Amino acid sequence: MGVLRLVVAVAVLVVLAVSYAEQRAAGRGALVDFLGYFTNLTSLLASVVLLVTGTLLVAGRPVGAGLTVARGVAAACLVVVAVVYNFLVPGEGGATAWVSAVLHLGFPCVAALDWLLVADRPPLPWRRLWVVLPYPLAWLGVVLVRGAADGWVPYGFLLPERGAGSVTLHVLGLVVVLVAAGALVWAASRVRRLPRRRAAPADA
Numbered sequence: 001m002g003v004l005r006l007v008v009a010v011a012v013l014v015v016l017a018v019s020y021a022e023q024r025a026a027g028r029g030a031l032v033d034f035l036g037y038f039t040n041l042t043s044l045l046a047s048v049v050l051l052v053t054g055t056l057l058v059a060g061r062p063v064g065a066g067l068t069v070a071r072g073v074a075a076a077c078l079v080v081v082a083v084v085y086n087f088l089v090p091g092e093g094g095a096t097a098w099v100s101a102v103l104h105l106g107f108p109c110v111a112a113l114d115w116l117l118v119a120d121r122p123p124l125p126w127r128r129l130w131v132v133l134p135y136p137l138a139w140l141g142v143v144l145v146r147g148a149a150d151g152w153v154p155y156g157f158l159l160p161e162r163g164a165g166s167v168t169l170h171v172l173g174l175v176v177v178l179v180a181a182g183a184l185v186w187a188a189s190r191v192r193r194l195p196r197r198r199a200a201p202a203d204a
Helices: 002-026 038-059 063-090 097-117 126-132 133-152 162-188
Strands: none
Touching: 002 038, 002 097, 038 063, 038 097, 038 133, 063 097, 063 126, 063 133, 063 162, 097 133, 097 162, 126 133, 133 162
């Protein structure tokens, strides 16, 4: 599973590179704008986490507690990516259809299965559920400050001209979805894999 994790991480990084190249060719080449999309930034960070943990698995080394929590946060954020894009604001963003399919559906599904099936994580303590909040809230803060400064935001529902009330409601909604996704990931960390069947004796 470590090798598969490495393959997925590299594949997502390639998709991100191709997507960025496509946007540069279309005249939207600012890297700060590309990474301003929560999907792109989260996919990048999650891929790095998978690369590191996959390398440790391949090397037969234990995955530390900090990396386990980081993987849990990444999984929760990717669940948010899938839910928001596919159910709440479909079509938002400038990526092509195949890139959107990979980043908004394929990668979140693979990350969720990886979290459920690869038993290199202990149960995450509920008292640390709050750790799912700092990264997305920091992203939201930067986006809102930039939106107020130069009018650029990655998603239409965060446009300042929609009014403070609308933006506040959307932000609160995102926080609720995030906490729910984190709780789901934390609960899933308590699900144990089915035990492997022992191989039959050679002389059986």
